[in-house]
Amino acid sequence: MTPEFPQENLQAAANGLRAIAHPLRLAILCHLTEGPKNVGELLALTHVSQPNLSQHLAKLRMLGVLNSERRSQHIFYRLADNGFVRIVEALKTVYCKTPESEAGKS
Amino acid sequence: MTPEFPQENLQAAANGLRAIAHPLRLAILCHLTEGPKNVGELLALTHVSQPNLSQHLAKLRMLGVLNSERRSQHIFYRLADNGFVRIVEALKTVYCKTPESEAGKS
DNA sequence: TAATAATATAACAATTATCTAATATTTTAG
DNA sequence: CTAAAATATTAGATAATTGTTATATTATTA
Secondary structure: OEOOEOHHHHHHHHHHHHHHOOHHHHHHHHHHOOOOEEHHHHHHHHOOOHHHHHHHHHHHHHOOOEEEEEEOOEEEEEEOOOHHHHHHHHHHHHHOOOHHHHHOOO | OEOOEOHHHHHHHHHHHHHHOOHHHHHHHHHHOOOOEEHHHHHHHHOOOHHHHHHHHHHHHHOOOEEEEEEOOEEEEEEOOOHHHHHHHHHHHHHOOOHHHHHOOO
16 A cells, blocks of 8 residues: 555554554663563663563563563563664664764755 | 663654554655655545544654645645654565565574 | 572553544635 | 635544552472
């Protein structure tokens, strides 16, 4: 329907966006662009309550953004698709502008 | 806080993501990557009710994704930042994979 | 096997988002 | 100035999202 973005894929992409459209979940996504991390590590990085983190991880997993893998007592999360790194980078170009990067705008 | 993505910007980015995390709003965003369009044009492209489209446009405007400009009786919408084009492209790499593009995955 | 550490799930109140139907506003044409 | 076209706003019922507290599951260690 939309050029280069069929309706069916729009729905899928909107679900993925819904998954990361939250400050904590986006922070999780960012941290995982650096490589897989287990829940304890993410807990230390994010400073939220354990159940809260776990629920947000569950949502990211259910909406297809993250995969989890158990390694003995720890569960490691990782990006389900490397393309999410590009999405995070694109978000940075829009939302992390420095004064300089703003100087030469079109 | 998060590497390369301070907490304050995370909140801003999450708001932007919230804005586009809806199939219709994402479709609008896609259409506008091709250039500004007025409401009537978007109405024809999206096949939704006029008030519904208008409300979604209002949300995109309020959350800083779109700008609007009146030209006589028509109101034109455009992307508030060209970086959104990159976000849409990144989304396509994740959610519009062809069988071939899937062949050589890492 | 019992205790502990790591992680997940359930239940729930408060907030926010969604669509539709009705109405309002703004601009140009006559 | 009035009618019509383009777009926005309001109201409201329904559904989805969020964080917390409490509890459950799973895996190792003693």
